[in-house]
Amino acid sequence: MAVMRAVRLHFPTHTLTVDEVARPEPGRDQVLVRVAAAGVCLSDVHLIDGTLTPLNRASDTVILGHEVSGTVAELGPGVSGWQPGDRVVLQAVEKRDGATWTRGVNYDGGWAEYALARVEALCRVPESIALDQAAIIPDAVSTPWGAITTTGRVRPAEAVGVWGVGGLGAHAVQLLRAVGAYPVVAVDPVPAARERALAFGADLALDPADPELPALIAALTGRAGLAVAFDFAGVPAVREQALEVLAPRGRLVLVGLTDQPLTVIAGTRFTFLQQQILGHYASDETAVPQLLGLASGGRLDFSRSISDVLPLERAAEAVERLQKKQGAPIRLLLRP
Structure with a gap:
């Protein structure tokens, strides 16, 4: 044997x-x-x-x-x-x-x-x-690709935030740049991760503990807020912070895994602004071939x-x- x-x-x-x-x-x-x-x-x-x-x-x-x-x-x-x-x-x-x-x-x-x-x-x-x-590419790249293109439905020139710039979030920054999102805001407590986000194409990298975070995002987006926010960290506090800076009709896409409860603190505001919370897992069978093609064509590195x-x-x-x-x-x- x-x-x-x-x-x-x-x-x-x-x-x-x-x-x-x-x-x-x-x-x-x-x-x-x-x-x-x-x-x-x-x-x-x-x-x-x-x-x-x-x-x-x-x-x-x-x-x-x-x-x-x-x-x-x-x-x-x-x-x-x-x-x-x-x-x-x-x-x-x-x-x-x-x-x-x-x-x-x-x-x-x-x-x-x-x-x-x-x-x-x-x-x-x-x-x-x-x-x-x-x-x-399967998961580390294809999961954020599916979250961005399918679940989040990100369109060119939409303001987008990425919470958690680890294995998936770092690629999300690169992919968002590739699909034309602007501005791209990265949020991570680790200085090295924030530096990496900027190197991968983020327009702004913030510490979630920065009390000026809402004001900085408001200034960058012309006070409109983020059209889409991605949680790659799987942390309840991240989701609460992302909802605070989400635009009217904005989408919060949950990718990071957690067994903690999902809570919307400002429920009336959430409903009035017609915001959405969307769960995302993995990607469909087209993602990996698409990404292989983009990488071989020099669009992704x-x-x-x-x-x-x-x-x-x-x-x-x-x-x-x-x-x-x-x-x-x-x-x-x-x-x-």
Whole structure:
């Protein structure tokens, strides 16, 4: 029996282990992928600490990792159009019987030497894009892309705010710039994150503790407020602050995950201004191919997004660094 190394989460005990497990074999319409890189996401941290609990899962143990790139290693029966050695990135989300299933959450993911994928989950990676950079496109880039273009419906010249300039928020700033939003305001308590936001294209970067924040946003928007605000932090205080500076008919898009209650303090004002609160999760199947095309065409650059690359055996260290925001990472990668 062929084996491989994999990082597994044991849900009942919330423990993370590096194990030697059976290497999966591709079934009909499946492909075995040799993993080149896999991203470490705040969602992984929440899975490990128990904040996030999957509604459906195949077992009490799962190989983490929903941001995965690599090369085709083996084809299952019925697979055509692909060859061993093809460079690929895997869609993070798929539909099963009407339900949303996420790789590395509901079923085994890519913190391993090999990952199994349905053929429809494969996206071809152009030679111009490094596999390290391609790995983070599902979720770290595709989730804010979906939040901006689909849920938030951002239009050119709309004033937009981004709360939380971490792995998703940093890319949101870059993507908002690409779609023509103006001005783009970034809000984060970490000075390094605010500096990064400006480097990625934000017009203004603010500390949420700054008492002048509402006045500064009002001045920048001609007192109109923000047409759209994105919460990538998953913090109740962020949502309250964002609502304070939201324009009439403005949209607050919730992307960051939290198990805390959602509260609208100024309920009458919220109703009178006809504002909206919209939940967002992941992206549809068109996002990753779109982003690969934009990156290969030079419209987007993810070369600054990889903060560090670690071996599988240091997965726990990577999780801790992300959890504690050591070095304000955008994305940490694991490489088998």
